[in-house]
Amino acid sequence: MSTEIHDSARQDWLDELRTTLTSEFAAQTARLTELTADTGDPAEDHTRAPMIAATRQSLEQITGALTRLADGRYGVCEKCGRDIPRERLEVLPHARFCVPCQQKHAR
Incomplete structure (x- = not known):
């Protein structure tokens, strides 16, 4: 396989990954918005706290990956x-x- 074909395939993969990560970022942002909405039930706040933390961590990881993609440092x-x-x-x-x-x- 020539370098040009290899580079093109890698770029296609990175473009697809960027699209997937961007979609996942939007989905996780929407989830965080839902999780942080005030329901008025203190018991729900306690059970949602771990889900909120996990969603925030996921957003940080996605943001980091997208930043590395944009900076050419991904991978x-x-x-x-x-x-x-x-x-x-x-x-x-x-x-x-x-x-x-x-x-x-x-x-």
Whole structure:
């Protein structure tokens, strides 16, 4: 496979990923709006708190991935600077580290 075809396929994948992440950002923003609406029931506030936290974390991860895409840093490990394998990014699109660095970072 020529480099030009490889680069074109990668760009197509990145464009599709950007579209998916943007849609997911909109969906998570709408979810957060719903979760933070005041229902007047204090018991609901307690049960919704973990969902609100998870949604905010998801939004932060999506924002980070979109920022890295815009800056041309997407898919590059923030620790060692090596490329993060596409397979990892397909499973975890917001991945900031390659697997070895993630394992070291988690310790």
